[in-house]
Amino acid sequence: MSATLxxxxxxxxxxxxxxSGEAYHHLFHAAxxxxxxxxxxxxxxxxxxxxxxVRVERRCAAVRLGAAAPSLEPVLWLELLVAAPRPSRASWLxxxxxxxxxxxxxxxxxxxxARPLDSAALDRLGRVARxxxxxxxxxxxxxxxxxxxxxTVLARHPHAAVFLLDPQAAAAAGELGSGAARSLVVVGxxxxxxxxxxxxAVRLGARPIRLLASVLRVxxxxxxxAAWALLQAESGASPGPLGTPIAR
Amino acid sequence: MSATLxxxxxxxxxxxxxxSGEAYHHLFHAAxxxxxxxxxxxxxxxxxxxxxxVRVERRCAAVRLGAAAPSLEPVLWLELLVAAPRPSRASWLxxxxxxxxxxxxxxxxxxxxARPLDSAALDRLGRVARxxxxxxxxxxxxxxxxxxxxxTVLARHPHAAVFLLDPQAAAAAGELGSGAARSLVVVGxxxxxxxxxxxxAVRLGARPIRLLASVLRVxxxxxxxAAWALLQAESGASPGPLGTPIAR
Numbered sequence: 001m002s003a004t005l006x007x008x009x010x011x012x013x014x015x016x017x018x019x020s021g022e023a024y025h026h027l028f029h030a031a032x033x034x035x036x037x038x039x040x041x042x043x044x045x046x047x048x049x050x051x052x053x054v055r056v057e058r059r060c061a062a063v064r065l066g067a068a069a070p071s072l073e074p075v076l077w078l079e080l081l082v083a084a085p086r087p088s089r090a091s092w093l094x095x096x097x098x099x100x101x102x103x104x105x106x107x108x109x110x111x112x113x114a115r116p117l118d119s120a121a122l123d124r125l126g127r128v129a130r131x132x133x134x135x136x137x138x139x140x141x142x143x144x145x146x147x148x149x150x151x152t153v154l155a156r157h158p159h160a161a162v163f164l165l166d167p168q169a170a171a172a173a174g175e176l177g178s179g180a181a182r183s184l185v186v187v188g189x190x191x192x193x194x195x196x197x198x199x200x201a202v203r204l205g206a207r208p209i210r211l212l213a214s215v216l217r218v219x220x221x222x223x224x225x226a227a228w229a230l231l232q233a234e235s236g237a238s239p240g241p242l243g244t245p246i247a248r
Numbered sequence: 249m250s251a252t253l254x255x256x257x258x259x260x261x262x263x264x265x266x267x268s269g270e271a272y273h274h275l276f277h278a279a280x281x282x283x284x285x286x287x288x289x290x291x292x293x294x295x296x297x298x299x300x301x302v303r304v305e306r307r308c309a310a311v312r313l314g315a316a317a318p319s320l321e322p323v324l325w326l327e328l329l330v331a332a333p334r335p336s337r338a339s340w341l342x343x344x345x346x347x348x349x350x351x352x353x354x355x356x357x358x359x360x361x362a363r364p365l366d367s368a369a370l371d372r373l374g375r376v377a378r379x380x381x382x383x384x385x386x387x388x389x390x391x392x393x394x395x396x397x398x399x400t401v402l403a404r405h406p407h408a409a410v411f412l413l414d415p416q417a418a419a420a421a422g423e424l425g426s427g428a429a430r431s432l433v434v435v436g437x438x439x440x441x442x443x444x445x446x447x448x449a450v451r452l453g454a455r456p457i458r459l460l461a462s463v464l465r466v467x468x469x470x471x472x473x474a475a476w477a478l479l480q481a482e483s484g485a486s487p488g489p490l491g492t493p494i495a496r
Binding site: 099 | 321420422
């Protein structure tokens with residue numbers, strides 16, 4: 001697998017691209033690339049192209065862009081809406097969830113959640129997502145946003161299948177990945193949503209489902225639900241090559 | 249959910265138990281328990297009993313043990329055999345995998361894996377597993393062992409379903425959780441198994457399956473596969489109460 005470089009959509013449309021700064025460091029120090037090596041170029045919006053390193057200088061290099069490449073995106077568009085955990089735990093959720101193919105991480109302020117993530121923490125999480133995209137080769141850069149309220153996000157997602165993790169739910173996780181092309185999974189704080197929040201979420205269309213019998217931390221529950229939903233969608237997908245982008 | 253305390257099988261069989269040291273600290277400082285509070289007592293071998301705090305002194309306390317409690321163990325007995333990652337990454341795999349219900353973490357030495365985990369690192373990982381058991385309330389303490397070789401572990405697991413994560417596999421993850429009551433998932437290092445190791449694993453009964461199209465770190469792949477297999481088994485499980493221990 002060649003190294004992956006995340007560029008802007010405009011840059012992805014060029015014929016040749018100059019690489020400097022952090023991207024240069026990433027390619028030529030961390031990944032030890034050389035002239036002639038292939039580089040996967042992605043635009044963070046789902047498009048990818050094959051690149052080839054054609055020149056390396058002391059502080060910059062040039063990549064020639066070629067044919068379109070597979071997106072490596074999962075077939076399910078999955079977003080997570082998660083009660084803000086501590087920054088270190090949020091960081092690993094973003095790293096791992098990005099690798100698995102989560103499309104957006106939205107952190108929720110709710111009655112029992114920990115301190116909201118401040119803008120410096122959200123910036124750091126955004127950098128974690130960028131690094132994870134280049135690590136795993138996918139082509140979509142997940143949005144990482146915070147300060148959300150249940151009612152606002154749920155009202156904005158009227159057409160997606162919305163699931164609420166709830167240890168008391170009658171429905172098992174089996175129903176999570178089934179069918180919808182876009183899903184939103186809502187994960188409450190470790191003390192649980194209040195009765196009012198739970199009722200609000202259900203009224204706005206969220207369907208309660210349970211995962212396992214043990215008590216999961218917020219970020220573990222969110223990642224397990226993501227893995228389950230994404231892999232379930234993949235298994236139900238048509239048998240074409242996994243990397244083929246699907247029309248939406 | 250009451251606090252959980254991990255004790256020995258012999259201690260779990262007593263009528264009343266004295267709590268001191270770390271367990272005392274955990275209950276009365278971290279979890280702020282008090283006389284009359286319920287405590288879930290587990291023996292790390294799959295049994296659980298209800299406990300009640302009957303006395304609290306300055307450095308010790310007493311818990312009276314009552315009826316058997318649900319095990320909170322998943323229906324699938326899942327073990328992971330994973331090319332040793334860096335200790336910090338191994339640590340989160342053990343924490344998260346323990347919460348989800350993995351039964352054993354075995355770290356593998358293979359041709360392309362990082363430095364083997366030394367005994368101090370394995371001890372630390374064992375403590376991570378203990379803490380995660382008390383955090384999540386399950387009743388089985390996963391074994392954490394290292395220095396394994398593919399052929400030794402696979403030869404010892406002749407009756408389990410054995411799966412090998414392989415991005416090039418023809419079979420999708422869909423086949424992972426199906427059927428077996430005991431599964432072993434084998435995860436190679438980030439550079440992949442060598443052709444010789446792969447061939448050996450397949451000869452010893454491992455079935456190659458692929459997860460997602462993106463490139464996953466060792467610990468992400470292992471955790472995603474675990475979540476998938478455990479939740480898939482849960483969904484196919486008979487509709488009895490999730491927490492009921494199953495006979496094996």
